Amino acid sequence: MATIKDIAKKAGVSITTVSRALNGYSDVNEDTRKKIVETAKLLNYSPNTIARSLVMKKSKTIGLLVSGFIRENAKDNFTIEVMTGVNDYASQTAYDIVLFTTNSSKQREKTYTQLCKERKVDGVIIQGIRTDDPYLDEVIEGEIPCVLVDIPKIGKHAGYVSTDNYAGAWEVGEYLAGLGHTSIGMVNGHEFAFVSQERLKGFKDSLIQKDIKLSDDRISNGDFTEESGGRAALQLLEDNPSTTAIFCASDLMAIGAMTALKSRGYRIPEDISIVGYDNILLSRYVQPGLTTISQDTYGLGYEAAKLLIDMLDHEGEPRKTIVLHELMERDSSAKV
Amino acid sequence: MATIKDIAKKAGVSITTVSRALNGYSDVNEDTRKKIVETAKLLNYSPNTIARSLVMKKSKTIGLLVSGFIRENAKDNFTIEVMTGVNDYASQTAYDIVLFTTNSSKQREKTYTQLCKERKVDGVIIQGIRTDDPYLDEVIEGEIPCVLVDIPKIGKHAGYVSTDNYAGAWEVGEYLAGLGHTSIGMVNGHEFAFVSQERLKGFKDSLIQKDIKLSDDRISNGDFTEESGGRAALQLLEDNPSTTAIFCASDLMAIGAMTALKSRGYRIPEDISIVGYDNILLSRYVQPGLTTISQDTYGLGYEAAKLLIDMLDHEGEPRKTIVLHELMERDSSAKV
DNA sequence: TTGTATGCGTTATCAT
C-alpha cells in the first residue's frame, strides 16, 4: 500500500506538500500538484481513512443501530426501508454506515454508547429501540449526536424523525365512524413503543368526537407480531361480540387478526372491518387487501440521515422531522 | 475521552503496562492489573479502535457490498435476509459490518476495491453483483479477501457461497413432468446472473431426461422484476398457446406472471401451472400460493460471513459453501 | 510555495 510518504519520496517533495496537494489546498504550485497527483496515480495510492480519522478525530462514519434486525422480522419491511433511506442519503455524502444490531436475545455486554465510542462513529441513528430500554436515556443524554426513529425525544445532541401517529390514528377513527361503525375495538401494540401510545390516544380522541367511547375492554394488546394480533382480535370479539370494526396498531397484527377471524368464520369486511397501520408490503397482497395508514418509511430513514449529517457537518441543532402519512383504503373495511 | 495515557498517569504506571494489562497479557502483576482495570473503569475508558487499527493494520471490519439495495427491491426480501445472516454471524465475532451499496444509478466514481482499500476493511462480502460488472474480476483477482454470494468463482483470495441452482431447477423439471406436463415454458432472468444460466441448464436437462424439449421459443427472458415476468409469460403463451406449465426463474417474476395471466382470464393452476424460485415472503401470501424452490437465504449470508471470517482469522483457504434448497409445493401448480 | 516537527492513541520491540 502506497502512502503519502512513498509519493513524497518519488516526487521529490515533502509529505506535507503531498498532503496539501492531494487535499486541494490552494497554496501549492500547480506544477508540483500535477506531479504529485500523477505519481499518486502511478503508485495506485489511496488514502488511509483510518490514519486520517485518528488525526482528525472524525471517522466519517455513522452508526446505524437497529433492533429487530432479526430473521423473524424480515416480514416487516419497515426496517429495511428505513435502512435504504438512510443509506441513500448517506451515500450522497462522505459518510459510510456501520451496522450495529441488538438482538434482544444476545445480552449485550456492551452498551450502545460503548459500541459507538469504540468504533468512533461520528453520530448514530437508532431504530426500533423500546422505550423501556435501559440505554435509551444514556443515548439521549449522551455526547454522541444521534437521531431517533419514532421516539419523540429531543436532547442536547439528540433529534428524532417520526410520523404523526396521533393524527394517523385520528384519521382511522374518523374513517371508521364515517363508515357508520359504532361498535369499535382496537388491537394495540405493547406499551413500550411510543407509537402505541400515540395511536391509542389519537384513535380514542377522534372517536370521542363522534360520541363513541373506546372503553378499556375494547382495547386488547398484542406485541406487534402477526400471531399476537390474531389472539388479541379473538379476545376482543369474545368480550364484545357486537364489534363491527377493529383498528390494529400494525399491519402485521392486522394480518394476524384477519387470518384468525376468517378461520372462525367471520367475513371481512362484511362482518368485521379491519384497519391496520404501516402499509407494509404484505398489506397489498393479502386477501382482502388491507386498509391501512401508509407511512413514508423510506423517508423516515432518509430524513434521519439528513438530520444527523446536518448536525454533524453544519452544527445543525438537534430537531425533529415529521414525515407524511396517508390513509390507504383497500378492501378490508366497509360500511357497517 | 480517556486514553491509556490518562490511565497510566493516574495509576502511576507506564502506558505499556496499561496496554498489556487491558489486553490480558500474562506478564503483568495481578495487583497492578487490578489497579489499572479499576482506574480504567473509573475514567470510563474505552479503547480507540481506530488507533488500534492503525498500528495493527487490521480494522476488524468487513464490508458488505450489496447492489440492489434500493427502494424498489424491498419486495424481494432476499437482500435483507442475506444481510441478517451476515450480521448474525458477524455479531458473534469481533467484526463489525460496514455497508457499501451500489445503486447502478449512481455512477460509482470509486471502484469497490477503492472503497474497501480506503476504509481498510479486512474482507468483503459481495451480493447482487452482475456477472457483467466490470469490477467483478478486479475483486476476484484482488488482494482483499472476499466472499461472493451466488457467483461461483474462486480466486486466490475469493470464495463463494451459493445454492445448487442447477439441482433446484432440475427438481422443478422433474416435478412438472411428474405432474404430467409436456408443454412447458420457462421465464428466465437476464443472462448476467449466474443463477439464470444454471437454472436454465438444470431445467432443460431434467426435461430432456423426460423426453421433453425446451426449445428456444419456449424460453422468454425477463429481468427479475415482477412486471417483466408478466410480460415474458404473456409472450410465451402467445408463441405457444398449448403451454400448460411455466417455470419462472424468480418468485417475483412468477408473481408478475400470475397476475398477468389471471388478468387475461387464465386460471391458475387449472389452466396453467406456475412454479417460481426463491421462496420470497410474498409467495406464501399471493393467491394461489406459489409453488417454488426455497433457498436458505439467511444461511447464505450466515455462511458467507463464516467463510470470510474463517479466511481472515484462521487463514482458511477460500472455498465454496453450498446451502440447501427445497421444493415448496403450494397451490399454483397441479396435474395437467 | 515548501519543509520540519509534532501528535492522534495504540501496539510492539527491546531494554532493564
Place this chain on the structure above:
DNA sequence: ATGATAACGCATACAA
C-alpha cells in the same frame, strides 16, 4: 514485571 521508545499514516502549526 515494567518502562522508554519507535512505529502506524496522516494533518497541521510553525518556520523558512
